[in-house]
Amino acid sequence: MKRVLALMAAICVLAISGCSTGGGNSSGQTADAGSGGGVNVQEKEDNIVEISIPLSLMMEETTPELSQEEKDNGFLTKEVTDEAIKYTIKKSKYDAFIKELQKTTADSIHEVLTDGTYQSIQEVKHTDDFGEITILVDKATYDNNFAEKLMPLGPGLAGCMYQAFALNTEIKCIVIIQDKDSGAEITRVIYPDVLNASSK
Numbered sequence: 001m002k003r004v005l006a007l008m009a010a011i012c013v014l015a016i017s018g019c020s021t022g023g024g025n026s027s028g029q030t031a032d033a034g035s036g037g038g039v040n041v042q043e044k045e046d047n048i049v050e051i052s053i054p055l056s057l058m059m060e061e062t063t064p065e066l067s068q069e070e071k072d073n074g075f076l077t078k079e080v081t082d083e084a085i086k087y088t089i090k091k092s093k094y095d096a097f098i099k100e101l102q103k104t105t106a107d108s109i110h111e112v113l114t115d116g117t118y119q120s121i122q123e124v125k126h127t128d129d130f131g132e133i134t135i136l137v138d139k140a141t142y143d144n145n146f147a148e149k150l151m152p153l154g155p156g157l158a159g160c161m162y163q164a165f166a167l168n169t170e171i172k173c174i175v176i177i178q179d180k181d182s183g184a185e186i187t188r189v190i191y192p193d194v195l196n197a198s199s200k
Contacts, residue, residue, distance in 0.1 A: 038084075039164040047091035048076065049167070052084045098166055105130065105162040109155050120148050122180040129169050130159030136180035151177065156191035 040052040055062075064080040074093030079086040089097070106126065113124050113135065120141035126133040133155045142148045152175035159173030172193075177186040 041165055041167055043091070043167055044088070048088050049091055049094040050086060050088050051094075051165070052086045054084050055080075055082075094167075101162060101165060102128070105158055109133070109158055112154055113151070118148055118151050119145065121151075124155075126155075126159070129166065130162050130173055131170070132174045132176065133159055134176045134178055136178050137186070139179040139181070139186065142177065142186065151175075152187075152189040152191075156189060156194075160191050 038054040038057075040050075042050045044050055062080060062085055064078060066075055066078045070078065070087075074090040075087050076090065077086075077088045109126065110124055113121050120137040120139075121135060122138060123136040124133070125136070135151060135155070137148070156173045156175045159175075160171055163169045163171045163173065173191045174188055175191065176188045178184065179186055
């Protein structure tokens with residue numbers, strides 16, 4: 001699980017570093033490149049979860065055989081095709097993985113938003129599923145710096161990426177920029193809608 005968790009964390013960090021959704025439901029939901037990178041998660045019978053990850057997202061070459069570490073961490077099968085790598089994992093292990101990924105995503109969002117790149121940020125809040133992320137800012141500083149307007153992109157993509165791996169979770173992350181002093185909403189951006197609109 002550590003290897004897969006490291007991959008997921010790296011994808012989330014990559015998303016919010018910005019240079020720059022999925023969570024499947026019980027029947028499975030596939031995310032496109034703008035909303036989860038093609039990740040597909042499905043809950044199968046007998047408390048098994050299937051996770052399919054495009055090979056384009058893998059950081060290193062992979063073999064079709066499960067490693068001993070993967071077996072020890074609850075992975076049951078592993079299939080490698082020309083396009084993706086597909087794991088099955090016990091539901092209990094998947095739940096632990098998602099809990100850790102949630103923490104990793106939250107930590108990454110807070111770190112990137114508070115590392116000094118954006119001078120206007122005062123506070124960051126979010127729902128557990130990253131469906132809504134609220135960034136409280138000093139309005140004067142926000143208004144006077146164009147770079148601050150790019151602020152929603154990273155958190156929005158990170159939220160969608162987490163949702164891509166979470167079962168029964170809609171892929172929709174609303175990033176709200178709010179004036180900390182007055183409480184007034186300055187702007188809101190909905191991901192992946194804004195990406196889909198810009199690609200048309």
